[in-house]
Amino acid sequence: DAGVIQSPRHEVTEMGQEVTLRCKPISGHNSLFWYRQTMMRGLELLIYFNNNVPIDDSGMPEDRFSAKMPNASFSTLKIQPSEPRDSAVYFCASSIMGGSSPLHFGNGTRLTVT
Amino acid sequence: QKEVEQNSGPLSVPEGAIASLNCTYSDRGSQSFFWYRQYSGKSPELIMSIYSNGDKEDGRFTAQLNKASQYVSLLIRDSQPSDSATYLCAVILTGANSKLTFGKGITLSVRP
Numbered sequence: 489d490a491g492v493i494q495s496p497r498h499e500v501t502e503m504g505q506e507v508t509l510r511c512k513p514i515s516g517h518n519s520l521f522w523y524r525q526t527m528m529r530g531l532e533l534l535i536y537f538n539n540n541v542p543i544d545d546s547g548m549p550e551d552r553f554s555a556k557m558p559n560a561s562f563s564t565l566k567i568q569p570s571e572p573r574d575s576a577v578y579f580c581a582s583s584i585m586g587g588s589s590p591l592h593f594g595n596g597t598r599l600t601v602t
Numbered sequence: 603q604k605e606v607e608q609n610s611g612p613l614s615v616p617e618g619a620i621a622s623l624n625c626t627y628s629d630r631g632s633q634s635f636f637w638y639r640q641y642s643g644k645s646p647e648l649i650m651s652i653y654s655n656g657d658k659e660d661g662r663f664t665a666q667l668n669k670a671s672q673y674v675s676l677l678i679r680d681s682q683p684s685d686s687a688t689y690l691c692a693v694i695l696t697g698a699n700s701k702l703t704f705g706k707g708i709t710l711s712v713r714p
Contacts, residue, residue: 521701530706531646531690544701579645586700587692588634593645 490514494580494594502602506568509597512561513582521591522555522565523579531579537563538586570601604705605629606693611708621678623708625691628672634694635667635674640707641687650676681712 493512501507513520522534535545540557548555552571557563567574577598581591607626615621627635634653638646652658652665652674664677674693678685691705 519700523704531704533701533703536701587694587702588700590648590651591638591646591702593647596645 492580492582492592492594494578494597496597497595498598498600500600500602501570503571504569505601506566507570507574507599507601509565509578509580509599511563511565511580511594513563513580514592515561516584517582517592518560518585519583519587519589520557520563521581521583521587522563523581523593525577525579525596526575534565536587567599570599572601575599575601605695605703606691606705608691608705608708612711613708614711614713615681616713617681617683619681619712621681621685621710621712623676623678623689623691623710624673625675625705626673627691627693627695629693629695630669630672631696632669632693633696635665636692636702637663637665637674637676638690638692638704639687640690646690678710681710683712683714686710686712 495510520537525531533547535555536543537557555565577596579596581593583589583591637650639649640646650665652667658665662679666675688707688709690707692702
């Protein structure tokens with residue numbers, strides 16, 4: 489089992505550019521989560537999908553952020569336009585069903601917006 | 603009050619000691635509680651889950667839950683340098699659609 493796969497591992501971009509983060513969950517997992525981690529705010533849930541359907545997007549900071557899950561094996565998180573305050577580590581995690589089953593995290597994408 | 607709070611830390615203990623990590627939560631109706639460990643530069647991994655009041659033991663780790671006082675703790679016995687990491691408390695809040703809310707974490711350092 490390859491685990492949750494995220495790409496890219498690192499992304500450096502200039503303010504105003506579009507950023508797309510990618511995630512491949514573990515096969516057979518029905519839930520997918522996007523988290524953002526910073527020193528100041530810790531690990532914050534951005535959006536959560538069940539069976540490819542967004543269940544809770546209340547953590548998405550603003551309209552600049554969007555997430556999609558077109559099928560069970562792929563999800564994207566897009567930031568357009570990016571701002572320096574978006575700099576963080578973005579984690580994708582998957583679980584068999586919801587947060588009560590163990591979350592398996594990807595290695596994260598470290599985003600730096602200059 | 604934040605939904606999940608981990609106020610103490612960073613914590614430093616000598617090798618072989620007991621490390622005690624605490625977490626409080628605001629939602630009295632919460633039913634599911636978890637501890638995740640995150641090594642520096644790595645992603646979080648689940649180490650303990652607890653759902654009922656009392657203690658749950660797994661090797662050197664013991665999770666304790668007190669719903670009346672709204673706190674959950676993690677004890678690490680015979681601490682080892684390899685236990686040095688950030689420990690994240692996580693709670694499924696009432697009506698949260700099974701989403702997990704994390705505390706900011708406590709950084710533990712075990713001195714050889």
